[in-house]
Amino acid sequence: IHDRKGIQGKVQLLAGGQTTDVTGEWSVFPLKLDAPLLSSLKWKAGEENAPGPKFWRGSFKLTKVADTFLDLRTWGKGVIWVNGHCLARHWNIGPTQTAYLPGAWLKEGENDVVILDLLGPEKPVLAGLEKPILDQLRPELDFARKGSKKGELVLKGQKAALETAFPAGAEVQDVKFTKPLEGSQFVLEMLNAHDGKPFAAIAELDLLDPEGKSISHASWTVAYADSEELTGEDGSASNAINGQTADFWHSEWKDAQPGYPHYLVIDLGAETKIGGFRYTPRAGNNPGRIKDYKVYAGSGFVREGK
Incomplete structure (x- = not known):
């Protein structure tokens, strides 16, 4: 089964209309998305529309705890944590545009959210919904569907x-x-x-x-x-x-x-x-x-x- 990971072909730098092949030895290693990694992150203010892989942190306050669905449509693709719990992987296509958040993982007062977004969000905002979004596939955002070489x-x-x-x-x-x-x-x-x-x-x-x-x-x-x-x-x-x-x-x-x-x-x-x-x-x-x-x-x- 073709389910390849990592570097599969040439690595090139594109700058100023010039293309340069990058050669040499490569090492591939996993990024452990666990509690020690999250606690070691150093936070700083960033731009709202900054592209590329980044961790984002925010918080929200609740006066009442209940189950909800987090609206992640404006985010790209990655993983979300709420109050230290790894909640879900998300992608702005298909059914993972929303994530079920059980009330048991929430608390009255301030709640913390950490998001790893590999693409960069359209807008770095979250909202709670009563129902999940299951009928908006948005295949045009699927970067895997590039088609064959022409x-x-x-x-x-x-x-x-x-x-x-x-x-x-x-x-x-x-x-x-x-x-x-x-x-x-x-x-x-x-x-x-x-x-x-x-x-x-x-x-x-x-x-x-x-x-x-x-x-x-x-x-x-x-x-x-x-x-x-x-x-x-x-x-x-x-x-x-x-x-x-x-x-x-x-x-x-x-x-x-x-x-x-x-x-x-x-x-x-x-x-x-x-x-x-x-x-x-x-x-x-x-x-x-x-x-x-x-x-x-x-x-x-x-x-x-x-």
Whole structure:
């Protein structure tokens, strides 16, 4: 499963229009968010709209104690403590925009709040609500949904290694090549869908070695996807190679509905012998089930955009 943490690629400094690669040895260590750490913090006045990771401290007074929901919509992403209790993680998307605060953790008089915000708040304010906010997803604030790299697909003059069709149905489908292919990139060109609609979806795409065993995804990246849904749901192209079938890549459907053909190009990170592949359709009776398709293997299928 691709759930990587820490430094995953180049580290660069961007200043004055100049880009400088930073090289050297790196150490990764956890930040223990416990009582000793919180008590060791040195506090000072800060700017309200200061961006970047920071701890914030404040207080509020109560004349009556009761359960409430803290409104964290104007904050970014992080952790909140109330009166020394680690209350919750928060994020300004989805259901964690509010945090349930039991009255047992409050007291009459002054109450202390500490917030670690990794992004920086829009406004550093808190309020109590009677009900949680569960119906405002705000996917446009999800910084993880950046989409795949954009470039130019270069298939002109290329001959497909395979041109055939997937059978109808939601079953996992293994395809074996008559002769192993070799290359650092794998291209799936999708020509149409079984239901005749313009959508394409893949829950998981695996490549098989000449012995029929799955090839590790560890060095894979999405080199190109012509379309992916990032507004109505997380239909990122990377979902097709993350080792999980619970999510999926889906071509765009909310703001636009581009038609076939659709393209997905996987960069394998190195020259690889490919004996076949495994296609896992999106589960359930949903659109996007691919019918006719072509396969290419080689290198240089994507020209990076400027």
